Amino acid sequence: MIDRRSFLNASAVAGAMVTTSAPAWARTSTSTAPDVAVVGAGAFGGWAALSLRERGLDVVSVDEYGPSNPRSASAGETRSIRSGYGAQGFYSAWAAQALELWKRRQAEFGRTLLYPNDRLELAQTWSPGLTAQREIFERLGIPYDVLDRAALRSRYPQMNFDDVEFAFLEKTSAAVIKAREAMIRTSEVFQEKGGRFQIARAMPGEASGRTLRTLALNDGGTLAAGQFVFACGPWSPKVFPKEMAPKVAVRRSEYYYWGVPPGDDRFSWPKQPAWHDHIKGGYGFGSLERGLKYSPSGLGGGAHDPDTADRLPTAFLIETGRQYIDHRFPGMRDAPILETRVCQTEGTADSHFVIDQHPDYDNVWIASGGGGHGFKFGPLLGEYIAGRVTGAPGDPQIDDLFKLSNKADIG
Template identity: 40%
Template sequence: MTLATLKKLNVRHETLSGSALEARYPQIAFGSITWAVFEPDSGVVMARRAAQAVAEEAIRSGAGYLPEAVGAPSGKGRLASVTTGSGATIRAGHFVFACGPWLPRVFPDLLGGRIFPTRQEVFFFGTPPGDRRFASPAMPTWIDFGEQFYGIPDLENRGFKIACDRHGPAFDPDLGDRTVTREGLVEVREFVGRRFPVLKDAPLVEARVCQYENTSTGDFLIDRHPDFDNVWLVGGGSGHGFKHGPALGEYVAARLADGGPVEPRFSLATKDRVRKRSVF
């Protein structure tokens, strides 16, 4: 599917054979992997820094930014306003709730069984002093679909990032324990030792617990709230929602502006209460 999409959209890419991979990335033990796709124009976006830049640009363009909690709307028909935790009232013609893993908490009856926040452990390993094989450009950002691990090269000397892409257990984004488990560390170390032999005994320099928030299919939720004419629900994105952020923003803005239909695969009706992941 990835290769077909790249070809369809004319995205520059290379299909590398096993021997080509070994020659280009000798620091990686590819094992049974016989080919891979490389995108030379791809890269890494620093999430926190990017979100701050978007907020700053929006403020410069005249938008208001309120670091407030907002309660779930009540009633039906057309929503006139929402109330923040501090008691302030926000009035608007349209309301978009894009709350990430908190979306099912804002709308528990509607989305409590359709958006699934999961616990995801992330690890950063120290690389040998002066060894640039695990930093960009010698090491690309990568994902191993077979093993369900992904990684990012050592950026800003924070360590070589590796995480499991397999969905973890259910997670409360407010109250969940954000200490990584011994089992998670053992699993990732075993993978690192096989795929990156030089890092077999690398020190763990940082670890954190994040969360995914996926729909039953793994695809986005972009649809009107069934009880309100002017309330939109946008979620199920996890990391995909962030990297597709500009396109998603344009898509949602266009729906608000022209009232066009939502693609069926994004609709609330396609979001089941049983997880059957089909989008990765």
Template identity: 35%
Template sequence: MRGSESEREDRAVSRRGVLAAAGVLAGASSMPARARARASGGWDFIVVGAGVFGAWTAWTLRRRGHSVLLVDAWGAAHSRASSGGETRLIRTEYAGNALYTRWAWESLTEWHALSKRLGSPIFHETGALYLYPADTAQIDRSIAIQRALDIPIEKLAAPELARRWPQIGLDGIAVGVMQPTMGALMARRSVQALVEAFVAAGGSFRQFAVAPPRSARAALDAVTSADGSALEASHFIFACGPWLPKLFPDVVGARIVPTRQDVFFFAPKAGDGRFGGTKLPAWVDVSSEDLHYGFPDIEGRGFKIALDRHGPSFDPDRFDRRITDRALAEVRAYLARRFPDLARRPLAEARVCQYENSDNGHLLIDRHPGWSNCWIAGGGSGHGFKHGPAVGRYVADLVLGTGRAEPAFALAAHRIHGEAEERS
């Protein structure tokens, strides 16, 4: 049985945060009271990984009345997690991919709810601007999909872009796509707030380092830590981002490879509001070889810039997170072309994050092939954060047997990185 000490551990989220989050999300006050573990000592579900996918999955299952334990080795949205850091872009411009467009639009409603009902902002509606080197039929197809969903969107020629945002250098840009209702999600803050709301609604949270799971049966009975402590449940969901290949070397392995990603924040000139969130949208430069993207100065952190190029392989446990002089020089060279007034400004802050994209960029969400009660959800870095609410709903539907699987997310649809080149 779980004693009072264990119950206090389950709710190891700040009292202030829990009180602030109580009733944050719609439906919290009407949930069934079956919040504690079953009499046998286990839970209906254990979700491993308190990042954006794990937190929204745990919240959704709890909202549907199930007893849920959420665990993480270091805490919700910690500094090494893919869901850590300051900002993530939410946008529905998806090169004509109808599923991701719809998921992002549906998720925005729930992000708005979390932002509005909490004391601190989760979402900043800066708008999102895509910059393209040429006008193409694919851009028009993507716009048509979004307009069919009643998503506000504008297609702008280069002269109009220059009139609205003269602080952007438009060399090589032919057209832009502006989404005025999109913008920046505060990554760490939003996930931690969601976990607090989950606990306030009757969910359980523990800091617990899970060892690679083992079972000779057709199901998984428990997850264990390195010291042999065990947690039992009827079902298990692993949403561990870049740690999935380590937990499941045979099943996931090199289908997901964490890569190093450098992120920079530059300080605009004192009093220069042109690079703040009211004057400049979040942006993605499709014309750049490495697909640079960034955010205006939000909450005084500085102008953020990064690139979507997959960096070298990166071990989230072992590697130091220090930017290189070469990376800084490269990003300054890009700024000189696209944001020239920032090219010589001081570097205010820098971070080394990681992607954990799959080989084809699609999410990887599927049942473990050997254990009927175990599910894996990952492969989201680079574009997955915004979809957190939709992923939580999708995973909950799958594990409860009420949803239809998306073929592109299946394990069988993902090759091992490098496999295609070796076979060609």
């Protein structure tokens, strides 16, 4: 458990890692081998590669399928950012900091990635998590409101609240993110700033004592580097079967885009809020071009192989989704499913990330365990990982939270 002082400090620590001076990425390495090779170009690896490059290091980004490919955990059109994390105040503080970094990056990237919106948590009772969340928002100064059923019906008449007693409303700390576009643009900017990108499957190669010398590539070649960051997401158990397979579970999830009625903007951004349903289960947000998004989370989450698994929705979850839409959105009863997505999450037993040195190598870092919620922290995770790799002072409590040795085995 992290106390109030620690999660308040998390924002300050993260803010201290953001570069405000002129970038140092113009440096040109005189060495054949890069300073750092980052394996994986998703939310952990893509942002880490960019942040390391901006610190003046020669960086190679390697991904076996390319940024935001359909197999990756960072794929898909949209993800969300929120500060509501129940009793986990540390992540509330980090989310607030991450949102500011997303805004800066959006301005730098010259592309709209953020779509701010209200976010509702629908509930019937004040659970311990929601009660703690309310206290955390007050301590952190994050604006919120609590709406009863009558207020909800008045403000969001497109939704059915018959079974809802109240909703916790995030007013300024939530947004929808264009996920696929964000990760493609992150890789583009990384390369514009002098980083090198390569498509290849990379595994640990030659080692000498506690130093990894090379990556072994699928074409039979090798890639040498001074340091290595393995941000492999759902591939982490394959890359490090001894270290990561017992600690990380890879599970599938499904979500659907439901067609909104013609000429009706009630179910689209910005009129339709994002929501998390503590009563019926699942989450979603309003249409951004593709339809109203809903995921019946917590169902059908069996083991998943990111390389070989088909990404076809199950009949059970389709029917579950139809029943939910009919109930919560009466104006969309019998709406068509326009698109379906199957992705995977890789999570640890305590839901915290793994960002730590490899136990056998002094120059190898592992960044994994996004658990379905890591994407929102992308720019901040990039700064944090870059700081750890370059030896910048950190916060021992935060570092300890992400230690591999503190993760229990997944049962």
